[in-house]
Amino acid sequence: MKKYLGVILALAAFLVLWHILSALLGRPFLPGPAEVTGALVRLAAEGRLWGHVGVSLSRVALALVASGIPAVALGLAAGRSPRLNLLISPVIYLLHPLPKAAFLPVILLFFGIGEAAKIFLVAFIIFSHMLVTVRDAAKQVAGEYLDVVRSLGAGRIGAFRHVILPAVLPGFFTGFRICLGTAVAVLFIAETFVSASGLGHLILDAWIRIAFAEMYAAIMALSILGLLLFAATDALEFFLCPWRDK
Secondary structure (H helix, E strand, O other), rough: OHHHHHHHHEEEEHHHHHHHHHHHOOOOHHHHHHHHHHHHHHHHHHOOOOHHHHHHHHHHHHHHHHHHHHHHHHHHHHHHHHHHHHHHHHHHHHHHOHHHHHHHHHHHHHOOOOOOHHHHHHHHHHHHHHHHHHHHHHHHOOOHHHHHHHHOOHHHHHHHHHHHHHHHHHHHHHHHHHHHHHHHHHHHHHHOOOOOHHHHHHHHHHHHHHHHHHHHHHHHHHHHHHHHHHHHHHHHHHHHHHOOOO
């Protein structure tokens, strides 16, 4: 609760500063928060907003699933098996530092300009980070805990369920939040490049039309989408990791 109270206070301070800056500048390219909020309400009431929100949300979700499942599986395997780690870690060190957004032209050559290219770009960028986070969390599981559950008769599945999984979940959620923020940011890039839908397209289209209030409204919608995804992640973590201090 304290965390969300801090978010509300920070948002209120941001809106006040935004209003002051807009009033001081008095320029059309920086409308005030009231005008932008009105544009957001109008876009929603006209039905022009929801289709773009649904497309952006589906792209983020598909990218997270497409990258998250193999990244978590490989991360767990590398974290618990030194032999597999010797095979996977060199690939991580080659892949992780690469400026992956620079591969967009290559991705377009392979996947074309449709949905697959946009989803793959987001998934490609967040894959290595999730893999590294899960691998490092799995590495830190103390062997003594595994010895205890094995002495009680637990097999591999039991050890994974009662020791490894609870130990890795907090690290997974930390990495997932970072990947979520990155995914929303990269989504904007993907949707402004040969796209006719999504919040990124809506932002670019409003900018081209010099409809600045709508442009900021679309940016606000993208921010709200990211905030809601973060809140959903917090709720899921609270449910799956009740032992963590909140």
